[in-house]
Amino acid sequence: MQNNVQLAKFTSFRIGGPAKYFVEAKTDNDIVEALSFANExxxxxxxxxxxxxxxxxxxxxxxxxIRNQLKDLKLEDGLVVADSGLLLVLINQFANKxxxxxxxxLSTVPGTLGGALYNNAHWQDDLLSYYVQWVEVIDPADPGLKIQRLTKEQLDFGYDSSLIKKKNLxxxxxxxxxxEGDVEQSRKTMLSYMKSRSDxxxxxxxxxxxxxQNIPQTLGPGNHGTxxxxxxxxxxxxxxRVGDAVISEKHGNFFINEGHAKSGDILKLAEIAREKVKAKFGVNLEFEVKVI
Ligand SMILES: Cc1cc2nc3c(=O)[nH]c(=O)nc-3n(C[C@H](O)[C@H](O)[C@H](O)COP(=O)(O)OP(=O)(O)OC[C@H]3O[C@@H](n4cnc5c(N)ncnc54)[C@H](O)[C@@H]3O)c2cc1C
Incomplete structure (x- = not known):
């Protein structure tokens, strides 16, 4: 366990102060020990x-x-069984192989499987929960910190939600x-999605x-509706702009740190966006980004 580790370098925003305690968890047991330490x-x-x-x-x-470094990956009973510290893109490569x-x-969503399960990652019409059969979790509120295997139904997935998020599992x-399918076509399709994202x-x-988060009602044309x-x-x-925090010219829901933005700059910009959108559309925007 390390102390006072700066978190900015572990985030894509490149923002964030130190963690009092910081654990690199490579095994299930590392996670159990870190949770026990937190509980005690x-x-x-x-x-x-x-x-x-x-x-x-x-x-x-x-x-x-707890920095998740669980990275095992295997094919078992026809299912891709992936540890939660793996990036989705690597899981897709393994699946193709x-x-x-x-x-x-989903492989174009730039995060780990754990983060994707937490929020039920989504892009366009696709949701991670369409593919999930079961998830192994630990409930930090369980005094024994046992590993439990939960089925898709138990995981209560919705848009930007899951039991993992609700219960902090x-x-x-x-x-x-x-x-099984045409792997060559799958690769081409994936690359075309990457391009459409970068566009x-x-x-x-x-x-x-x-x-x-996107909104439940439709307030605009076509794909932009919600x-x-x-x-x-x-x-x-x-x-x-507030300080070095800027709302992207390319996509209004992306806030950019242009250099030395403070977390407060991003939050101030978010507050302005919430107020203006509320005034114009009567809608309360809710954070998708988790503020820590
Ligand atoms: C350029 C860009 C494009 C993006 N596009 C999309 C998109 O199209 N669709 C989409 O859904 N998201 C998108 N995201 C957001 C992000 O990539 C996803 O939410 C991703 O699933 C987060 O994974 P992560 O590993 O980075 O999670 P983190 O940011 O590290 O964590 C996010 C949350 O998940 C929790 N968490 C992480 N791992 C676990 C675990 N093992 N167990 C329990 N909780 C855990 C964390 O505690 C935190 O609350 C995008 C992000 C960027 C930067």
Whole structure:
């Protein structure tokens, strides 16, 4: 266990102060030990995946950060069984090597499986939960910290939600059902999705994906109907800046750290966006990014 580890370098926003305690967890047992330490010392904890959907505040985290480094991957009973510390893109590559397809859209989401399970990662019409058969988790509230295997039904997946998020469970690994198919076509399709992302999102900048969740009602045309980014665009906020924090010109739901943005700059910009969108559309935007 390390102390006072700066978190900015572990986040795609490149923002965030120190973790009081910091553990690199390579095994299930490392996670159990870190949770026991947190429980015994009455400390809060959070699991850090690849940090692509979090805003860590500048004051840091006064608890235990468990950096997920579980990385086993296998094919078992026709299912891809992947540890939660693996990036989705690597899971897709493994699936393709084993003749499996269907994970093209989700493989373009730049995070670990754990972060994707937490939020039920989504892109366009695809949701991670379509593929999940079971997930092994630890409930930090369980005094024995036992590993439990939960079925898809038990996991209560919804848009941006899961039992993992609701109960603050730690996801260790998941089994994904991916059909056999044309691997060459799957690779081409995946590359075309990557291109469409880089055309529409500010790739290569320090951001944390979509700042806000899309909305349940339809307030715009076509694909933009329920998009928080569309509402921010329509409120005329692209390019707005607080310090080094800027709302992307390319996609209104992406907030960018152009250099030395503080967490407070991002939060201030988010507050302005929420107020303007509320005034124009009467909608309350909710954070998709987890503020820590
Ligand atoms: C350019 C860009 C594009 C993006 N596009 C999309 C997109 O199309 N669709 C989409 O859904 N998201 C998108 N995101 C957001 C992000 O990539 C996803 O939410 C991703 O699943 C987060 O994974 P992570 O490992 O980075 O999680 P982190 O950011 O590290 O953590 C996110 C949350 O998950 C929790 N968590 C992480 N691992 C575990 C675990 N093992 N057990 C329990 N909880 C855990 C964390 O505690 C935290 O609360 C995008 C982000 C970027 C930067």
């Amino acid at each position: 010392n009455k400390l809060k904890f959070f699991v850090l995946g690849s940090g692509t959907n979090i805003l860590v505040q500048d004051q840091g985290f006064d608890g235990v950060v 084993n003749g499996r397809v269907g994970f093209e859209k 730690v996801a260790l690994r998941a089994a994904l059902l991916l059909p 529409s999102q500010p790739y290569g900048t320090a951001n944390s994906g979509c700042m806000f 998009s928080a980014g569309y509402l921010i665009d329509q409120a005329g906020l692209n390019g707005m």
